[in-house]
Structures are given as structure tokens and as C-alpha cells.
Amino acid sequence: MLNRQSVLTFFLLIVPILLLPGAVGIMDQRFMQRIATVLCINLILVLGLQVFMGNSGILSFAHIGFMGIGAYTSAVLAMPVRMKSMALPDLYSCLATIELSPILAILIGALVAGLVAALVSYPLMRLSDAAAVITSFALLVVIHTIMVHWSALTNGPRTLFGLKSATNLYLAAGSAVVMVALALFFKESRAGVLLRAVRDDEIAAVGMGAHLSRLRWYGFILSALMAGFAGGLWAHFITSFSPNAFYLKETFVILGMLIIGGSLTVSGAVFGTFAVTIAYELLRFTESSINIAQLFPKPVVGLTEVVLACAMIATLILKPGGIMGAREIGHWNIFRKFFPDKNV
Amino acid sequence: MLKVENLSVSYGAIAAVKKVDIEVREGELVTLLGANGAGKTTTLLAIAGVLRNSGKILFRDREISHWSPEKVAHAGIAMVPETRDVFADLTVLENLRLGAFTRRKDTQGCEKDLAGMFELFPILEERRTQPAGTLSGGEQQQLVIARALMSRPQLLLLDEPSMGLAPAIVDKIFDYIARLKQTGLTILLVEQNARKALTCADRAYVLALGEVAASGSAREISESSDLAALYLGG
Amino acid sequence: MTGQIVQFGIDALSLGSLYALMALGLVIVYGILKLVNFAYGELVMVTGYTLFLLNGSPLPWLVMALVAVIIAILTGISTELVAFKPVREKSVTAVLITSFAFSTLLQNFVLLFISPRARQVPLPDIFTQTVELAGVIVPLRNLLTIACAFIMLGLFSWALKKTVLGIALRAAASQFRMARMLGVPANLIITTAFAISGLFAGVVGILWLGRIGSVVPGIGLEPLLVAFIATVIGGMRSLQGAVVGGFLLAFVDVSLNYLLPQHLLQFRDAFTFSFVILFLLMKPDGLIPGPASGERT
Known part of the structure; x- marks a missing residue:
């Protein structure tokens, strides 16, 4: 199972996550609290994407769709009954009287996302290359269309409001730590090792046939579970949202974090999330300062995305494996010196 | 005309060709012999600019080792790959026209050569409007040779032209090769069918496991009985 | 009754013309490089914003449209330079991501330098006029679209059959390496493919804008x-397939x-995309499989 280096990797990776509540406590500012919480939630999304993409080598666009499924499921289950009659007047009567605790609702949301993934994705797992990407893109569009039009459950394209706030920084950071362990565990599991072994070898992949589909399927389900969980956390943090939160813009941000950090490793997912979040917030701060100072006749929008897009392209050209490359942080020589592997 | 010095090619960790030296002089027909996997095709593809290699490939005293395939073609080397690679959904005529890509400005010359090809390979004229994918193996082999000749090459690289063809067709193909040699064309021929190749070649190299195991005039090679037993399939 | 049939026929034909041109622009690149260009929709966006920026200039409208199409072609070529060429040899996934990033980049340039809000584009009267045909009122722009598509398809198939470059493009789509060994330069083929892709997207852009009248950053989606959808139905690698797929999709x-x-009706997209997924699973090569293909470059 987990070898020494992976355990070391785990402990090294959770350090920055554990430091977050402390750092925010020192600064004691509400907007820092927000940034740190969203960072942890994004980290779970990026880790989820890494579980599938990093091990199978296949790009999935549908990931954020599962986040949406988790968000709406947990929202419908946990929303106070008296709010439901206002926010979701057409809700089916069996759901209208339910009010679960937010944590339970978030867990069920994750399970529903995983279940949907399990049901729809199995036949897709034998596709590779362009066909795989187009089908995952199509899947995202299908999920989005359903979210926009299933008004009884989602309030349609309009904002769904009325959720109690339930996610705080401690819950988000704690969950992120568990997810780091989960992602590392999958990577070193039999399925993860086999997937990585055939990732860059088409002939071996074809040789594995249906078995390969099943392994990819496991990865995809776990990935969707994590996305659904993150969606539930996010919903109970932000408390009002619309289907547009779960579409291409969010996909781009999450993908950018993973690509810049490096999709091959869990360390890359963690590093990318932190680095991009910090850069993102700084840029957003610059953007809003410019707008407040009215340096330009009209407000500046889109600067952050422009920079992120350039960074993504530059990463893929200059360092295709992302900044962390192919090795987990626990395998770095500098740590090997301090924690020599006795088995070797 | 062509000098290959110290050529090495590897696929990942596997070295397919190790330090091979080959020379082809103007007007010669040189054949590369050897068993499956000896590195013959790899050598040819390296000359054609398709495979990354280390070593030196000189063509008319210019180093072409790291040229792109299209640049090599423009320099006057035409390749006929063992997989034949006809453009299956292009017609025979279109395949031939594309063969003359390097000299497409010379429309008159192209038309003349086209007529010449139809004279040399009458079956192609019959099939001129058919998609190349519908041709038989022997016809496709004639087409790819004709396509290569359309560029008026100075050096023709022929990879296993007899592969997968019926014996009667093989005789015909070697007939054509002999005729091409008579016109003064320089040819580097890769063959597994050693006996056939040696009857029309001037000189021969025998490759084994990526290295040159023997070389000499075609007569020397064919008369050396242990060579035949070892490398040329008896 | 005849009126209804005429109406339906013209609606389907004009929409199909648009769809077919769009699909062709995507497939011409896919057919040769075996790579999907996610920034393809932004070529339509670029066309729209060029028209918008030229609004009020003294140029006649046709010249403006021509400039817009040329800008689309140049953007297509720059997609290749920025998103494809540097990572082409690395992995399929890398190219998909760079082209996706490039599409976001273009969209946000517009947000940054123009506006997130919809902008009117200049259009001549022909796009709003109608004619009476067999007793039904038909918008002139629908007839214009059909005419435009047929002229372009005609010219395109002529060029593919009769010009050396066209023959080389078709050859490269099935055997890229062999085409290079005959002296066809890889860069020429790839640049040409992206330029043609830009040309189609530009023309589609003009006609698309003629229907909706204004441009927003997300117009390319x-x-x-x-x-x-059209290419998946028709066959990812076949040009005829793209056209057939486009018309079929419009008909549906x-x-x-x-x-x-x-x-x-509001779930139409969900239906069509579910259909696409099912279609890909059952018939991965589409209706018209296209040339038996070898390697990527």
C-alpha cells in the first residue's frame, strides 16, 4: 500500500492546508476567511480532477458538472422547509418536507454525483483521445442544460437562494486533508498503478481491453464523488448560486490549477491550487483597485483570466508536466536525505 | 553520391541500427539485405528524414542527417516505403501528380513524364481515374514506384518492393527495377528476397542485428555460402 | 400546405448550410492533425467584433465583411502558432488544453478591451428584407445563406480536386508522413488547414451575425x-461527413x-447532446468514416 515516501508526501502536503486557519486567524479578516475556504474547496475539486486525469491521462470536461450535481442535491436536501416554499415553489412534495443536516446533505450530494457518474460513464471509458474529450464535453453540456431547465429542483437559470451557511474554514480544510489522503491512496492503489502504467502506452492500453475501462471507471467515480462533495461544501458556503457557476469558466479555473501545478502528481494539484489562488487573488485585487481608482474610463474585467490562460499555455509549452513534474514531493532528493528509505 | 557514416537509430531504449556505414555511388544499384528486424527499413527511413538519428548522412557532399522529410525529397531523394502508402482515396492520376510535387511548376515536364509512366506501367493508365485503394497489391506497388519517379529523383530508395506479392508479379517488379537501373538511376534497394535482389544489384550490404555483417559486390555476396546460410535464409 | 413545406425546406436548408460550413471548418483541421480545436468558436467571435469595430468607418459594408473574414483567417493561423505548434508533438491532451486556454484568452481580451455586454454590428438591409416565395414570406438572409454555402462548398470541393495544394491536403489527411516524403511541407499543409478553417468560420460568423444582429464574448460556444455534433454524426475525419452531419442536424x-x-423544447440541447454521446458509442466513426488513417504528426 502506501510506502514511506507517500506517507511523507501526505504530511508535507497537508502542512500548508493546516496552516491556513492559523494564518487567517492572525489576519482576522473576513475576506481572508473567504479566500482560504474557497481555496480548500477548489483544492478538493482539483484533487478530484487529478484522480481521473492524472492517472488515466484523459482530459474530462464533465468534472464541474458533478460539482453542480453535488451542490444542487445538498441544497435541496438541507434547505429549511419554510425557505423551500419560497425558493423552490414547484418542488416535488416528497422533497419539500425534508430538511437534513447540512453535513449529511453534503455527503448524500457527493454520493448522488458518484452514482450519476457511475451510471452514465461506464460506456464512455473505452473511448480515448478526441472522442473521449468530446463526449465529456457533451456530458457537461447535458448536465448544464438539465440544471438550467429543471426548474422544480434548481429554480432554473435563476439564482437559488435560502441555504443556511454551514461550511466554515475548519470543515473545508479538514475535508481537504482527507481528500489529499484519498488521492494519494488511489494513486498508489492497484487501479492507480495500472492506469499510470498504460497511460502513455496505447498498445498496452488496447491489450488491457475491458479491464482498462473498469479501472478508468473507478477513477472517474471517485473523481465525481470528490467533485460532488466539493459542490456541496461550496453550496453551503456561498448559500446562493445559479447553474452558471458550474460551467466553462469554473472548468477553466480548476483545469488551470491542475495544469500549472502538474497533473501527474497529487503534489502538483496541491501546489497548483495554492499558487493559482494566490496569483488570482492578487490579480483580482489589482483589478478592483484599478476599477476603484477609475484609472480607465471603463471597468477592467477579464484580466485575471487572460493571465491564467497565458500561464497555462506557457506551462504546457515550457514544462508539459506542470511545475511539480512527475515526482511527488516526498520523493524529492532533499527529503530523501532527511528521511532515508530503509527498505532500499 | 550517398554516404552514410556511423548511423545509429534507436526506438526509445532499443537500438535498431548501430554505427552503420553505407555508400552508394552514382548510377549504382546497391541492395541492403538481412533478416526481419535487422535494421534495413530503419536505415532507409533515417535517410528519408523520418527518423531521428545520430551519425552522418551525406548526399552529394551535403549533410542531410537532420533534414525534414520534405527537404530531403526536394534534394532529389525519393522514397518508396514497404507499407506502400498509396493515398487510398485519391485517384491513380492524383497520386502520380502529387509525386511530382517538388517540380509542380514544370507543368509541361510533368505531363510528359506522366505519359512516360503510363508507357512504362500500362496498367496505371487503365486505372487512372480509379481510387488507388481499389488497386491490387501488385498494381499499388507499380503506382508507388511510378509516383516516386514522377519527382525525377537522383536517388531512389526502394523498401521491400516484392513484399506480399505473387511470384509472377515479383518477377515483373524486378524487371522494372532492372530497367530503371539501365536508365542510369541510382537505387538503394532493401530486400528480404536476397536471391532476386542480388541478380540485379551491383553491390550489397548484409545487415544483422542493426550492424553491417558483410559487404561486397553482388557476386561475392551471393557466392559466399556461409553468408547465405547465416543471414539470407539459406 | 405547399407553403408550409417551402417554409420548412428553406428553414432547414439555410440552417443546414450554416451548420455544414461550421462543421467543415472544424473537420479540416481534425482530419489532418487528428486534434480538436476548442478555440474554433472564437473565430466567429473575432469576426463579429471586427465588424463592430469597423462600424462607422467609411468603408462599404462588403469591404468590412471582407476584412472581418480576413481577421478570422489570421486568428485561425495564430491559433496554430500559439496553441498547436508548440505542443503538437507532446500529447493530445496538451493540445486540447492549450486550445481551450486560447479560447478563454480571446474571450477575455474582448471583455478586457471592449465590453462584456452585447454590441450591435453593422448589417446591410439585405439581412432584414423579406421576399415572397410560393405564398410564404421568406427572409432574404436565409436565401443568401443557402447561396453562400453552395458557392463555398462548390469552390472548396473544386479546389480539393483540381489544385495541387488541394490534392496535397487530401493526401496529408490520410498519410501525412508519406505526403511529406513526397516533398509536401508539413507547415504549409497545417497553416493552410487553419486558414481554411478561419475562412469558413469567418463566413459563418457574418451569416450568423446576420441572424442575431449583435455580438457577445460567449458567441462562439x-x-x-x-x-x-455535426462532425460526430457525420464522421470526424470525413469532409463529406461534416456536410452531411451539418444538414442532418439542422433538419432534426x-x-x-x-x-x-x-x-x-427547452431541453432540446440535452436531447441532442445525449444523442451525440450515444452516437459516438455506437458508431465511433460516424456515418461516413473517411480515409483509413494512420499516425498523428
């Missing part, structure tokens, strides 16, 4: 989706518009 779309009740 719908053409991209349409092109995806228009029929659903005529037949489906309103409350189901």
Missing part, C-alpha cells in the same frame, strides 16, 4: 457545439422546433 433541429411542445 454555440457554433462550436454545433460543429461538434428544425423538425423539433416544429414538432416539440414548448416545455420540452
